[in-house]
Amino acid sequence: MQTLTIIQPDDFHLHLRDGDAMQSVVAYSARQMGRALIMPNLKPPISTVAQALAYKKRILAALPENSNFQPLMSLYLTDKTTVETVREAKAAGIVAFKLYPAGATTNSDSGVTDLFKLLPVLQEMAEQNMLFLTHGEVTDPEIDIFDREAVFIERVMKPILAKVPNLKVVFEHITTAQAAKLVCESGDNVAATVTPQHLMYNRNHLLVGGVRPHFYCLPILKRESHRQALVDAVTGSYAHKFFLGTDSAPHPKNAKENACGCAGVFSALTAIELYAQIFEENNALDKLEAFASKNGARFYGLPENSRTITLIKQSQKVPESVVFGDNEVVPMCAGQEILWSIQEA
Ligand code: DOR
Ligand code: ZN
Numbered sequence: 001m002q003t004l005t006i007i008q009p010d011d012f013h014l015h016l017r018d019g020d021a022m023q024s025v026v027a028y029s030a031r032q033m034g035r036a037l038i039m040p041n042l043k044p045p046i047s048t049v050a051q052a053l054a055y056k057k058r059i060l061a062a063l064p065e066n067s068n069f070q071p072l073m074s075l076y077l078t079d080k081t082t083v084e085t086v087r088e089a090k091a092a093g094i095v096a097f098k099l100y101p102a103g104a105t106t107n108s109d110s111g112v113t114d115l116f117k118l119l120p121v122l123q124e125m126a127e128q129n130m131l132f133l134t135h136g137e138v139t140d141p142e143i144d145i146f147d148r149e150a151v152f153i154e155r156v157m158k159p160i161l162a163k164v165p166n167l168k169v170v171f172e173h174i175t176t177a178q179a180a181k182l183v184c185e186s187g188d189n190v191a192a193t194v195t196p197q198h199l200m201y202n203r204n205h206l207l208v209g210g211v212r213p214h215f216y217c218l219p220i221l222k223r224e225s226h227r228q229a230l231v232d233a234v235t236g237s238y239a240h241k242f243f244l245g246t247d248s249a250p251h252p253k254n255a256k257e258n259a260c261g262c263a264g265v266f267s268a269l270t271a272i273e274l275y276a277q278i279f280e281e282n283n284a285l286d287k288l289e290a291f292a293s294k295n296g297a298r299f300y301g302l303p304e305n306s307r308t309i310t311l312i313k314q315s316q317k318v319p320e321s322v323v324f325g326d327n328e329v330v331p332m333c334a335g336q337e338i339l340w341s342i343q344e345a
Pocket of ligand 1: 217250265
């Protein structure tokens with residue numbers, strides 16, 4: 001049986017939620033990832049240092065015994081974030097700020113209305129070597145949902161990079177050829193995370209033969225040429241600028257299978273197995289370790305994890321759903337056979 005041992009991966013984009021919901025899902029990530037960058041879009045958002053430190057404690061308390069999983073905390077950028085907040089965050093060991101343009105996605109109501117008003121805050125982030133993580137979509141209702149990432153690049157990303165050229169930016173969950181190109185053409189201070197669903201699916205998966213709410217996430221799945229561009233990005237000559245960030249975003253089953261279904265794909269259950277399948281399908285299994293376990297750590301200025309994990313080419317059936325607080329959540333590839341498994345130690 002084919003096996004593949006790699007340095008333990010990190011997930012640089014993870015939604016864990018809180019309370020019983022978090023308690024139900026955190027072990028799935030801890031089982032495979034060494035670290036994860038925890039997204040701050042709770043209700044209310046994690047926008048102060050005190051909130052982030054308290055949330056970190058709750059995450060650590062929810063971990064299984066003997067887990068080596070380390071949550072890396074981020075703060076939710078708001079119109080009220082100050083230069084002082086950046087300094088305090090740095091001193092408290094928080095590694096990043098996350099931009100949600102107001103109204104862009106789940107729990108983004110407190111997001112930023114005009115990023116250009118926060119230029120001194122971004123300059124301070126650059127100064128303090130803190131990362132700026134961005135949900136890269138405009139929220140202008142005039143802009144077609146499939147164009148929102150490409151328009152964000154022109155209206156926000158390029159001007160911000162011109163104004164704060166040394167800002168360390170992670171373009172989160174990129175979905176388009178334009179975003180991949182921007183990352184490749186930018187300096188070493190610009191990188192991107194790529195989710196399993198955007199590497200595996202295009203918008204036909206979401207819409208052909210019926211609306212399939214479990215494929216709905218934001219940024220929305222794009223046409224096939226964009227999916228192909230993402231595969232090329234993570235396997236190509238600029239692959240060192242792209243790394244694993246699942247954007248695993250669990251929602252209760254009934255909130256997804258709904259007349260107004262919410263955005264998010266829950267991939268944490270089998271994340272590394274899915275990435276292995278994608279890389280293998282594209283004859284790039286040899287590039288998986290850099291994507292999953294090296295590029296992100298390097299960009300974040302962290303050492304690589306000291307443990308390893310072994311993947312085995314043995315299929316597994318993904319459950320139809322798993323417990324999620326007092327509800328259930330449907331994982332990515334629910335009910336399907338996927339090709340790789342993790343070898344239990
Ligand atoms: O699909 C998404 N779900 N995209 C996001 O940006 C947020 C996430 C969530 O928190 O559910
Ligand atoms: Zn996210």
